[in-house]
Amino acid sequence: xxxxxxxxxxxxxxxxxxxxxxxxxxxxxxxxxxxxxxxxxxxxxxxxxxxxxxxxxxxxxxxxxxxxxxxxxxxxxxxxxxxxxxxxxxxxxxxxxxxxxxxxxxxxxxxxxxxxxxxxxxxxxxxxxxxxxxxxxxxxxxxxxxxxxxxxxxxxxxxxxxxxxxxxxxxxxxxxxxxxxxxxxxxxxxxxxxxxxxxxxxxxxxxxxxxxxxxxxxxxxxxxxxxxxxxxxxxxxxxxxxxxxxxxxxxxxxxxxxxxxxxxxxxxxxxxxxxxx
Amino acid sequence: xxxxxxxxxxxxxxxxxxxxxxxxxxxxxxxxxxxxxxxxxxxxxxxxxxxxxxxxxxxxxxxxxxxxxxxxxxxxxxxxxxxxxxxxxxxxxxxxxxxxxxxxxxxxxxxxxxxxxxxxxxxxxxxxxxxxxxxxxxxxxxxxxxxxxxxxxxxxxxxxxxxxxxxxxxxxxxxxxxxxxxxxxxxxxxxxxxxxxxxxxxxxxxxxxxxxxxxxxxxxxxxxxxxxxxxxxxxxxxxxxxxxxxxxxxxxxxxxxxx
Numbered sequence: 417x418x419x420x421x422x423x424x425x426x427x428x429x430x431x432x433x434x435x436x437x438x439x440x441x442x443x444x445x446x447x448x449x450x451x452x453x454x455x456x457x458x459x460x461x462x463x464x465x466x467x468x469x470x471x472x473x474x475x476x477x478x479x480x481x482x483x484x485x486x487x488x489x490x491x492x493x494x495x496x497x498x499x500x501x502x503x504x505x506x507x508x509x510x511x512x513x514x515x516x517x518x519x520x521x522x523x524x525x526x527x528x529x530x531x532x533x534x535x536x537x538x539x540x541x542x543x544x545x546x547x548x549x550x551x552x553x554x555x556x557x558x559x560x561x562x563x564x565x566x567x568x569x570x571x572x573x574x575x576x577x578x579x580x581x582x583x584x585x586x587x588x589x590x591x592x593x594x595x596x597x598x599x600x601x602x603x604x605x606x607x608x609x610x611x612x613x614x615x616x617x618x619x620x621x622x623x624x625x626x627x628x629x630x631x632x633x634x635x636x637x638x639x640x641x642x643x644x645x646x647x648x649x650x651x652x653x654x655x656x657x658x659x660x661x662x663x664x665x666x667x668x669x670x671x672x673x674x675x676x677x678x679x680x681x682x683x684x685x686x687x688x689x690x691x692x693x
Numbered sequence: 694x695x696x697x698x699x700x701x702x703x704x705x706x707x708x709x710x711x712x713x714x715x716x717x718x719x720x721x722x723x724x725x726x727x728x729x730x731x732x733x734x735x736x737x738x739x740x741x742x743x744x745x746x747x748x749x750x751x752x753x754x755x756x757x758x759x760x761x762x763x764x765x766x767x768x769x770x771x772x773x774x775x776x777x778x779x780x781x782x783x784x785x786x787x788x789x790x791x792x793x794x795x796x797x798x799x800x801x802x803x804x805x806x807x808x809x810x811x812x813x814x815x816x817x818x819x820x821x822x823x824x825x826x827x828x829x830x831x832x833x834x835x836x837x838x839x840x841x842x843x844x845x846x847x848x849x850x851x852x853x854x855x856x857x858x859x860x861x862x863x864x865x866x867x868x869x870x871x872x873x874x875x876x877x878x879x880x881x882x883x884x885x886x887x888x889x890x891x892x893x894x895x896x897x898x899x900x901x902x903x904x905x906x907x908x909x910x911x912x913x914x915x916x917x918x919x920x921x922x923x924x925x926x927x928x929x930x931x932x933x934x935x936x937x938x939x940x941x942x943x944x945x946x947x948x949x950x951x952x
Contacts, residue, residue, distance in 0.1 A: 496853070524853055530850040535945075
């Protein structure tokens, strides 16, 4: 871990800026809907996902939680097309409310930032626009995306000079700069310290609300899932064992009793304890 | 003031040891501790250098050697780099060539000198061939290793973000391999001088190595030592050049950033 609290003392907690986000420039609800039908995936004969059905409506925020090895990352990577299904079908398509012109695009944010160490922060964000527009346009859009995650002043720096939390924000800007319809988050905050993580969660929620993409978050942090998602899927043995709606209005306050109750219920399920009546 | 002073001190420190050796050497010869037929005094070497420079002999030989070195480096390094890239990027190419390359690599290239003289005589081709062969392996091996050690997570990221193969190579693979390629470059530059001097000492009619051998014939120890000192300076020059290149190409890497 690179950013300990003491090192980050001048800019405490790596917190994103508090000012309200600029009003959404893109139409909300340009998200993509995801349909997974009878999906099977095995590695070397070991089944990881066994007959999974799933529908994610456009613009929703869904979290997948589960023990490690339950297949949640594999599911996400298969939806993104990074793994080919052994059997079954994954379909990612524009939702009903979407204008047909919106480019259907999917982006993923990995657990590690995966920034190019030899490219400046700005050029790293511009990687998200590979093949789109002119060089000048890409730079302008990348600069705007950096401003959105509160790192406008770091544009010219090398990634090596940033803290872990800042790097992950650059990765978020890179994922979002093209205005994707689906953003997959593969435990993107797992390597951050607790306070930086909360700041990042708020940032992700804010940008999701402003841009209206479909978000799919894989995490093993149940409180994170509860804080961010409208729907939580608990995976177990390659299937969805529990499908819960989170009807708590936003902005959610951390430690709200409704959230705590839900978190407890999911944890009980994961730990196999029968739920108290 | 203090800053420039400390910077000046910083710059002089590496040269303290060579300077001390020179002074001790001069003193030892002047005091008669070392026979000047075994080891000429530094001042005699300077005089020999001045003389060789005045007649133009030094510059001609230096020029000839440098040209040979660079030509051999360009040929051998070029082939090594291209083959390293090809084998790093293509399994087929690697399976086809790597075994052969590894076998040839284990033959000390200087052992080919008799064969090379039989093939090319003592002409330019002989030197070019030997230098190219010596330079080829470090460049090849380090380019291959550099490409192999590029972080697969970054390559996957590039693919996910829609980079074409060419873009992936230019923006991810090549920059990632660069630190390793530079290691190969520095090794190769050392081998380049070594090979050239040996080749020139054994079979040549011009060049620095030839100059040293001629001087030996006439017992001109000061010229022999002059040639050796020039090798040292040339080596240092090549190293400084590579370092500067590294610092500008790898400035993103904290390990290479200038202080």
